[in-house]
Amino acid sequence: MADLTHFDAQGQAHMVDVSAKHVTARVAVAVGAVVMQADTLALVRGGNAKKGDVLGVARLAGIMGAKRTADLIPLCHPLPMSSVTLDLTPDDDLPGVQIRATVKTTGQTGVEMEALTAVSVAALTVYDMLKAADKSMQITDIRVVLKDGGKSGRYEAT
């Protein structure tokens, strides 16, 4: 079974040495969702028009959150990012909000943590803005659906 790269031979946490890795174009896409009551989702839809743009605020929080990834995740390398995009879509079937973040870099490590952090912070912000109306919301199914660039090759969730 594989050893964990974030620990050395003595089991001590360290920031992995990436100095021998190539600087290549890399991309990662992560998704997630906030599940809520149908009435709460109606508030979100209403907000797009007049009452307050919940999804716009959450999108911005997610973009800014991506830039804080290395501050939050102890062993993450600080990274330049060449692009961060978030899509937040109301979904009646959940009911709730689907979140999708795409992050690109030209660097020595992948950006899946940045994409996952963007989704997480956007989801937390959706919760924050709606919590006065609905305390039972769930943040769920946060995962990586695409990772490309770098030595380990393309990963695509099935």
Add this chain to the structure above:
Amino acid sequence: MADLTHFDAQGQAHMVDVSAKHVTARVAVAVGAVVMQADTLALVRGGNAKKGDVLGVARLAGIMGAKRTADLIPLCHPLPMSSVTLDLTPDDDLPGVQIRATVKTTGQTGVEMEALTAVSVAALTVYDMLKAADKSMQITDIRVVLKDGGKSGRYEAT
């Protein structure tokens, strides 16, 4: 249907005025989980002994993350915190890691966002430390299970 408190009458986002709210003892408990392959969970368990303490690193990241809540969530009030506790428990039935955060304050607003942020950052850190072994992990079921103190009274998830 209730209006959203984070927007004013024109639908503009603002940080809600809490100056008239009472300073009281408040507590919030949030939970969540990282679902992974059984083999990956075995790596986590092994780490508790010798190969590297995944759960210890994630616990610390979650505590530090709680302190960054108002930096991350746009309309959150900056708050003192009198206590932050995280429990991370391997669970063979998921299989994966269960996360539970308890945050206390003596202040004018609740701390459910701090508890949710602690769980989210701990979960992201678990993902980060195990992603070389398993890219298909999911962060899931993040929600508030208890909130008490303040005018709106006790909320307990059923």
Add this chain to the structure above:
Amino acid sequence: MADLTHFDAQGQAHMVDVSAKHVTARVAVAVGAVVMQADTLALVRGGNAKKGDVLGVARLAGIMGAKRTADLIPLCHPLPMSSVTLDLTPDDDLPGVQIRATVKTTGQTGVEMEALTAVSVAALTVYDMLKAADKSMQITDIRVVLKDGGKSGRYEAT
């Protein structure tokens, strides 16, 4: 002529001791403007509808900026804030965008720096979002128009 309170008798910078000051309700209002070409302002107005909400992004940046005041201004005390509100209004006479920030606290020092920082960060964000269209914009007339609470009494700009 008054000495400057941020320096001691030897002229050395320090964070002023406020431990003897009363905890009272305090408020500050600051204003400012971004002056631009009439064509640029037309882009802003268009954005409120469909092309992208420049003022909404800047409002949020200003609120988040208020929370970073003590990080940015060396001798500012870290402060709780009980409310932050920003108004951004297109003004054809400038032409440009008028910005107004209101910050409240219950604490030992005033919040005029928080209000000024909110206006400044909102103005910088307006510039950032429009700079591809207009490099000649000016951020101007940032000042305190109201300060109340605390020992020094009410200040209102004439």
Add this chain to the structure above:
Amino acid sequence: MADLTHFDAQGQAHMVDVSAKHVTARVAVAVGAVVMQADTLALVRGGNAKKGDVLGVARLAGIMGAKRTADLIPLCHPLPMSSVTLDLTPDDDLPGVQIRATVKTTGQTGVEMEALTAVSVAALTVYDMLKAADKSMQITDIRVVLKDGGKSGRYEAT
């Protein structure tokens, strides 16, 4: 009329993709001023000698502020900076303090936001240190006077 690059076709804010832009040497110069009463300016000049170095503190705050640009401005790319310089000059004609910031990078995007942020934070710090003596100060005329490097070529304010 040009669309705004910070919004996509649906009008949603995003961090623009710069991965195809060239890594080149770039420079930006921004200026601004803090206008104050003549008596207040006399305090600043006195401080250069013995009573406390207002301009030295503000210069340092501006340099540190430049490093926080991507934290403050939502859609700004995080950037390395190869040089940050600030000049603060007392000016009897205003009366007040003239501020000028020069920022250099070798990267994929320009640094005018970093230069504008440096000027803004330096100006806010000047205000903070003098506000006990003069509440009527104004921060004014913040703008880009030079931008060079990158595809869009040299911009110089007239």
Add this chain to the structure above:
Amino acid sequence: MADLTHFDAQGQAHMVDVSAKHVTARVAVAVGAVVMQADTLALVRGGNAKKGDVLGVARLAGIMGAKRTADLIPLCHPLPMSSVTLDLTPDDDLPGVQIRATVKTTGQTGVEMEALTAVSVAALTVYDMLKAADKSMQITDIRVVLKDGGKSGRYEAT
């Protein structure tokens, strides 16, 4: 032998619950030194006059560093601070620079970590500004010399 308060009964790190502690006036004083070659110290003294104010820059960095304590030290509570003062004194006997930080709060926990962090960041900044001239400097003897307020009473180093 006493158990460590930062760990629970299972040995897991947590942020200690201080919600039952009294809000009292508290003060802490920490000291430390940067030892250097006599020639390097001469550069520092020269700088007070004309060549650049090493001690002024380090004093400011120490004050700002105190405000980042809870961001840096994992289990530290975020705290208001009512006063931060730093003294940096050239000392020919070391030879080097003596640093002394005094921090006050009115809160539920002590501020010795804030005072120690202020000394550490000031010392690092002295090193940074002089390292082109002297790589052999040492940061040394950082310790608490006074702590007062709170239940555990007055501590004074002998």
Add this chain to the structure above:
Amino acid sequence: MADLTHFDAQGQAHMVDVSAKHVTARVAVAVGAVVMQADTLALVRGGNAKKGDVLGVARLAGIMGAKRTADLIPLCHPLPMSSVTLDLTPDDDLPGVQIRATVKTTGQTGVEMEALTAVSVAALTVYDMLKAADKSMQITDIRVVLKDGGKSGRYEAT
């Protein structure tokens, strides 16, 4: 005698222009120690097993601290880091804990400040976790023992 590079000809602090420096692989190693009573060191050793992992928490804090270097040290350039490693070793002869940090980058400036900051934050964290048991601890002998890469060549402490 050499002028200080962090000040210009007028003695004004600035962030040195490194745009002409080569991008090369660079490494720095810094060390330091926390001296404590023998009984306190016994608590640390006990913690490795069951009572709480003081050294593990401090190691993580040091790694995260290295990433905050440019935020803390006013004239430090923000830098990517390709690797950060910390070793914390109990030493009965002190008695206390020896700390050693190794930082690597591929960039235009050295990383000795990052290594020194990692050691300092790890030492402060050791102090924080043990201070309930021993207030007389000292953080001491923080210095650079190796610096390599870049124009100034290899420096090794004797």
